[in-house]
Amino acid sequence: MNAGPEWYESKPVAAVGDLGTDGEWVECELSTDQVDVYRAVTGASNTDRDDGLPQGALPMLARLAYLAGHRAPPGGVLTRLEWSNHAPPPADGRMLARSEVVDDAERRGRRRVVVGVELADRERAPVAFLAWHLLWPEGMA
Amino acid sequence: MTLRIERTLTDEMMHRWAELTSDYNPLHVDSEYASSTRFERPIVFATITVAMVADALEAALGDRWTYGGRLDVRFVAPVYVGDTFAVSCTTDGRSKCSIEVESAGVQPLVAEVEPGAPSGSEELS
Numbered sequence: 001m002n003a004g005p006e007w008y009e010s011k012p013v014a015a016v017g018d019l020g021t022d023g024e025w026v027e028c029e030l031s032t033d034q035v036d037v038y039r040a041v042t043g044a045s046n047t048d049r050d051d052g053l054p055q056g057a058l059p060m061l062a063r064l065a066y067l068a069g070h071r072a073p074p075g076g077v078l079t080r081l082e083w084s085n086h087a088p089p090p091a092d093g094r095m096l097a098r099s100e101v102v103d104d105a106e107r108r109g110r111r112r113v114v115v116g117v118e119l120a121d122r123e124r125a126p127v128a129f130l131a132w133h134l135l136w137p138e139g140m141a
Numbered sequence: 142m143t144l145r146i147e148r149t150l151t152d153e154m155m156h157r158w159a160e161l162t163s164d165y166n167p168l169h170v171d172s173e174y175a176s177s178t179r180f181e182r183p184i185v186f187a188t189i190t191v192a193m194v195a196d197a198l199e200a201a202l203g204d205r206w207t208y209g210g211r212l213d214v215r216f217v218a219p220v221y222v223g224d225t226f227a228v229s230c231t232t233d234g235r236s237k238c239s240i241e242v243e244s245a246g247v248q249p250l251v252a253e254v255e256p257g258a259p260s261g262s263e264e265l266s
Binding site: 005007008009034037038040041042043044054055056057058059060063064071072074077078079080081082083084085086087088 | 146148154157158159160161162163164165166167168170171187188189191192193194195196198199206207208209210211212213214215216257
């Protein structure tokens with residue numbers, strides 16, 4: 001976990017060119033303590049895999065992966081999320097993520113960016129794919 | 142069968158989520174900042190609302206969500222901190238599922254669901 005709002009403000013603001021992992025798989029994981037926080041906030045009811053990672057946590061991991069240490073630009077808007085599952089996430093919460101910008105175009109006067117994120121287990125067996133549709137704020141790179 | 146979950150999403154929850162996700166976007170955790178935006182007050186992280194939709198799907202569909210299930214969510218209105226967010230998932234027991242979402246009398250997101258294949262039968266690529 002991190003050091004709070006001041007630490008957040010110190011992170012660089014993402015430009016479209018910063019999004020993604022350049023085709024590389026990067027490691028990501030949620031610890032048991034983090035899964036407990038997830039459950040406390042969402043009230044997750046999927047008790048049949050109590051010691052595993054809830055499927056609902058995957059967007060959170062995917063977003064962390066595509067932002068790659070940056071913070072989202074102020075004024076950006078998430079308009080749509082497309083999500084395809086392949087298999088349950090590994091019980092230990094240790095995964096791989098690979099992301100790239102799959103569309104970046106101006107339509108109806110707004111810059112629209114789509115970021116695709118693949119999530120896999122540590123042997124690269126697919127877990128899920130998520131496509132984030134973003135309205136990029138005006139004036140931001 | 143219809144499964145319904147609902148939860149009042151509080152300021153404390155936003156701060157816990159911010160710590161969990163390393164995302165202290167003030168739009169979600171700072172009332173003063175949020176009052177200066179078009180939203181006028183803090184809004185809930187989208188990753189919380191979509192997580193609750195996914196949790197409902199996991200509870201209602203089981204393996205037909207986790208193996209090959211698809212979800213398409215369009216975010217059409219904000220969910221405000223302090224509001225109760227409710228997800229209703231209706232299934233016909235096999236192949237169809239519909240999601241209804243409501244918060245403070247509005248529909249903040251539109252979700253379409255396509256259940257996956259029966260348990261464990263999807264051929265993984």
